[in-house]
Amino acid sequence: MQTDSWIPLFPESASSFSWQVDALYFYLIAISVAFMIPIVAAIFWFIVRYREREKFATPEEIHGSIVLETVWSIIPFIISMTIFLGGAVVYYTQYRPPDDAMQVYVVGKQWMWKIQHETGQREINQLHVPVNTKVKLTMTTEDVLHDFSIPAFRTKADVVPGRYTYLWFEATKPGTYHLFCAEYCGLNHSGMIGSVVVLEQDDFERWLQGNASNQTPVEQGRDLFENKLGCASCHAAGSGQRGAALENIYGKEVKFVGGGSAIVDDEYLRNSILNPSSQVVEGYQPIMPTFKGQVTEEQLIALVAYIKSLSGVDASAAAPSAPAAPAPAPANNMGSNSNQGGR
Amino acid sequence: MSTHADAHDHHHHEPGLQHQFENMGQQEESVSIGMWMFLVQEIMFFGGLFTAYMVYRWRYPMAFAEGSNHLDAFWGGLNTVVLIVSSLTMALTVYYAQKGMRNMQVLMIVLTMLFGTVFLGVKVVEYTDKYNSGLIPVAGWNKKSTGAEVAEKAQAFAFPWEIKTEAADAGHGEKKPYINPRGDFQWNYGHKLVEQAEKGGYLTADEKIHYYSDGRFDPFKFQEKVRMFYFIYFVMTGLHALHMIVGLGIMAWLLWKAWLGTFSALYYSPVEMSGLYWHFVDIVWIFLFPLLYLLGRHFIH
Amino acid sequence: MAENHTDHEHIGIPGYLAVFAILIVGTWITYVVAFWDLDSIFPGANTLLALAIAFTKMTVVMLYFMHVRWSKELIWLSAVASFFWLLIMFAFTMQDYFTRVSGVFSA
């Protein structure tokens, strides 16, 4: 990250608005120096010039001066208003994402950054972006607060569970820059770091090709279903299943033990995975374990997409727009033991 | 000017004058300012809770209205009256203390304590009802019921909101059979308001996000917002009840002092200070009653 | 306080009873009005009315039961200041919530 700046110890400045932040910074340094010098000089002058010459002398009294008080209240006030205005202008640039920006989705999780591009590429703790292109990050988190911070771009924003926050920048120099998690998030907070790689347009295109997402959500879901999570051990197609048949259930009505029924949709599938025993399908035992806390929101999206595909519903159409981020619904289920079934 | 009394020697010319003060006037003023500062502190203490209430009521008006509709406005109203009466008797205690009328003082203190106890009793009734109906927001703290009573209704595995109960409309706290084997929070009174609100287009965008999944009303999500209401309800009324209990302790001490005939026209500031505290607790309830019990009633009626 | 030693009476028993009556009537009105749909007049009317009544009740309790009416300015000040501070807390917290949707951070 270090630095081609002519100022010693000065960090790389590599986004379209980072010069504004730097300018503001130097403006404040100038103000500080302008106040420090006279005040410190006055203090030194006084302690030397008016040092004690006779023990317990009683110098002449000076009570104060309204004029001086007014002057030194008003001048700092005016100056501080310029600081505020400067800050406000820069803030406005930093936190107003342009409409025509390239979209990237970011999910924070203890202790990694999961990033997905609009075109499906996924990255972890790395973000590749093209130079001179506006990039807008739509961010959330699966667990606690984190903060997506790129010092070289002079911007950062917290990610908050249960909602989206946004960040945007336009990188101006190719290179690799630090990515930090700047909001304390537990054990490995200082390990939640990565890099932002800014590439020339062509290189970025090539990178996109090279990393073309080889797994659609459905494929990813199948992988999870068959291998990683072992759903297939109960739900594999064929006879003798312990688990309910999942083929062609999407959009159908299922009946529950003890009465009641529901139409199978995304939310129902999601709920069946997280809270299986809240709705036990007729003809089966309530043996399916809950996967709450074991599957991430992303994996849920993939699983649901795969199960839908078993019913011939084309989930891939929705895939690119299904962000890595969970729905605005709270992503964190660990935090609550709210019993959703409550039977 | 009164004679100053040494700390080691507690024979004061004026009763109850402490060593650091010059005279009774200074002492009374100090104590009274001190008490008011304490009350200011209390106001800010409850203020934090009111802020939380405000934020979430603004966010989830329908859920809060639903939740509030299942508090019992009758009991709440009764308690308001009880507390106001006790405030009156408290005010009269001070009045009689100033007059130096010991017997009336004692009587008024006893009455105040009596009404305070009635208030707490009513709270116990209400809390019990919440316990029985599965409305305590903490998992496992509600009445556990396997639902044997209603097994024949074959609703054992129904979603809670599908259990038809009349209680939602009657709302007078009679026990309704229900199934809650683990004592979870169980909001099983439906979501009428939301249905109405959906039709009338009342729901704010924020509410839609928080009650809906995939564009459809989601009872789970709604339930959690109602649960939030009950959480706030229990914390607020619980802290208030705690203040009542402390108040009763103070009153007991006061009763003893009054019984001994300590207070007179010259020395009654302990009575007055206890009164300030008691009235403060009353004022908190004056706000809790409409905020928790009443707002949102009109949606249903 | 000290200076008031002579004027113990304040408003006397009839006065206290009158305050009591105001409180009871206030409670009753709050209760009844809560069932009317005032929100159709303008949204939030129900809340506003309920709070207005509660404020009135609080004011009489403070003025008469708590003898603020006869107390020093400092007591007045602390009573008013504490509500002012509450207001700060409410207003500055809510300004965030009210303006979030329009902000870029919107949910």
Add this chain to the structure above:
Amino acid sequence: MQNADAFNPSLMREPKDSYLTNGYSIKSWLLTKDHKRIALMYLISISVFFFMGGLYAAAIRLELLTPGSDLLQSATYNKAFTQHGILMIFFFLIPSIPATLGNFLLPLMIGAKDLALPRINLLSLYLYWIGGILTLYALMQGGVDTGWTFYTPYSTTFSNSYVMAVGLGIFINGFSSILTGLNFIVTIHTMRAPGMTWFRLPLFVWAHYATSLVMILGTPVVAITILLLAIERVVRVGIFDPAIGGDPILFQHLFWFYSHPAVYIMILPGMGVISEVISNFSRKKIFGYEFIAFSSIAIAVFGFLVWGHHMFVSGQSIYAGLVFSFLTMVVAVPSAIKVFNWTATMYKGSISYDTPMLYAIGFLGLFLVGGLTGLFLGSVGLTVHLTDTYFVVAHFHYVMVGGQVIAYLAGIHYWWPKMTGKMYSEFWGKVSAMLVFVGFNLTFFPQFILGYQGMPRRYASYPAEFQVLNVFSTAGASVLGVGLVMPVVYLTHSIFAGKPAGDNPWMLPGLEWRCQSPPTTFNFEEQPVVTWEAYEFGEENGLDIEEARRSAGRPVTV
């Protein structure tokens, strides 16, 4: 207004009869209602907490010597800075000046026998102890790792450290602080000696009045917030949990509603001390008395309007960010007024270079840097870059250590002769003041640069390019540590072997210098009547300056 005290035989003691000699049993200390004894017990307790906090600081600095996390694992490091913050802020800095110097001096300065509510005062000490012990117990059990800010949902649902016990400790300690504030307000209103009008009060008293306002109006809010957090943690449901639609940012609002004003609890008393020291050691009436007095109140009041500047990137609305940034600039102005007035006070004075004055001059410079960098952080666009970096760490150490801790040291040295009747060693005093100043700057100035470079705070390990500056910082911390340990040694030494100080070693007009050193249990033999304005140094105020010069019973300065 002559008072019967003078004729009260029990008060006509030998001069050496003081509050220290009034009973030696443990009970006479633990059940005392004497504000001076309570102040001493506070002094000892907060020193213990300070050095424990300091040990954590030493651990932090040692770990940060190298980029990797080698000395402390992340888990330990996280606990180290959390506990450092909690001990330093809640158990050291908040009670530092008010509970020790404030407790000791308020009654003396206004001519009272004690605080208005001595039993409440003792209760506040006990609450402090209970809260402290609970916290220590939790630290012993394994500690907390949430950061001193306890942000949800980490603190409610994810951390498996002792959040509950520490939270309870802070909750209880909060009431100690509230009671202290309450007591001060009552005392200042009702216990002033005849003739001690509001505008004759020493500025130390005004500063404590302002501090007390913040304590009473702010602390209960953090108490209820921590209570809510604890409930949420225990019963696993609550209002901050995003999983059920709660808002973690509401926690931040409630927390900072107190904790920003609390930073003024942490500086106003220090400003009070500095007003005293600068004026008295320049032997000149303070410049613009009313402006300093009212700026304290203004800081206390406006301090409540700016809490959102800790949340600029938290996800609060842009509009709220702008409002809070604007108001932050406004609260900076009263601090500026103070700095200018202090400087002007020295003009045409007769400035002595005694240890308290050296510390006070150090304060001016360091607070200036700390305050000005506060403006950097208040400027919202810049904070987006700076927040949660070492720039913030440097800022708050400049105002808290460079400000309050140094003011506290100035105050301790200044009033040490009054508290103990003994004079400390001026030589070692000056050495320590120098070491602290140099060590401090060496520790924390590099952190501003680190911060702008982007090094995030609360990091157990960091990219290697930040190492050089971190080494400077750690080196500075060792110097600072030595500088801070020294006063303990020579001050303690002076109790046993110091020269007797006399009642008024600095020849000052304040009421606290007109009673015996150390004072008797009831402070004044007879109730004083004040006929002079604050900070009037002339002989006509009863100071026998000629005599003092002749006897010169104290080390002569440069």
